[in-house]
Amino acid sequence: MIHPTAIIEPGAQIGADCEIHAGAIIKRHVILGDRVTVHPYAVIGGDPQALAFDPAVESFVRIGAGTRIREHVTVNRSLHAGVATVVGENCFIMAAAHVAHDAVLGDNIVLANNVLLAGHVEVGTNAFLGGAAVFHQFTRIGEGVMVSGNSSITRDLAPYTLVAERDEVIGLNVVGLKRRGHPREAIRELKEAFHAVYFTPGNIREVAASALASGEYKTAEAHRFLQFFEGGKRSFARLKRNENLAGAEE
Template sequence: MATVIHPTAIVEPGAQLGADCEIMAYAVVTKHCVLGDRVAVHPFAVIGGDPQYLKFDRASATGVTVGAGTVLREHVTINRSIYPGKATAIGENCFFMSGSHAAHDCEVGNHVVLANAALLAGHVGVGDHTFFGGGAAVHQFCRIGESVMVAGHASITRDVPHFTMVAERDDVIGFNAVGLRRRGFARAAIAELKTAFHEVYFTPGNIRDVAAARRAAGAFDSAEAKRFLDFFAGGKRGFARARRAEAEAGE
């Protein structure tokens, strides 16, 4: 179908919409937005609004990009970047449920789901195929890895590695084996990831150093396990920690 804009929606001059988009009643798409093909913006969503940042200069040329096939449900808000020439970036085929929010300068991957009222603060990075339960909230500058399952009402203030499950306040409760099987990961890769998860989280010592040592030793062959270990080389906020009994039960 051709792009459809409801008569009550506001699409500001300068906004760029791809093919077959739908902008529904009372939605707002500001001039700062670039939407890919087949993006659906539901009633009362506001995309490309000013960042909630006290020092922001509203004259700054900043933006929001939304990838093809993404659905933004009622009352979703996505704020534009605070940096001239930069954009808050939402990937392809994401699903933001009602009332969810991505603040300025978030970088969200593809196939990411935010359930109702999930909140991403500024500068949060999210990997592909990650799911946020309703009411989950993420502190600014945190990194949430690929294929992470974030429980409803979780409070995330530290980085969460790829392929894990996290709940409550920064508690890693297991390895996301079910999610990886659903994505079609090979059994051998899942087995290596499970071993890497145990070695990093349950070996005494600094978690960053443990991961670096296992990577340097060439302990794992799969690209997925290497990617898991490499996650610990970055970030500035520290890492969500596992409670052993829960993490083992959560596999």
């Protein structure tokens, strides 16, 4: 379904059973998977917001199957020739959110209203980013992370964590882990790995590497959590320390 007032430029690729609503703009650099919905006045595939960008560069935006894009969302194409900004499958991008150039989003991600992702941000599968949260360029948001609304994120967020305010880790996203059916053993190991990383003095990368090398952790979830600290260009969000820590962790 394509509304008569939608603008789809020649060269755009539209999958089967997509819905393009009134006033939506799909630029020629866009590839939409099947069953993608684009609501009124969203702009998909616009040029990057970078002063040095050459509009002649052939770069792209890829939107995965089943993703819903609400009103006034903007998704910019990559800075680099032949490269795509990527939004995965079955994501829900709420009104007025912005996905900047070269961001890469996994599957089943929710961006609430007015979330702002800067360039090169990576967001893992099943993450939930609360309304009006903002993310610095090159930050990595791990799998299953939940970020509070109005947060300001300038550091990498380890998988399965709860994060609020300015780069403050407040615990594990245990409710999310249970809802997605992660086994009890995996949740137990994640709690132990979380405690080892955030409560052991020293360089956080080295602490995580030591925990991983110990052989104590067998589940894939614990391995993903610890391996996250091996990469990235930025520092890591740290644990919020206060009198309510025990309750927050639990």
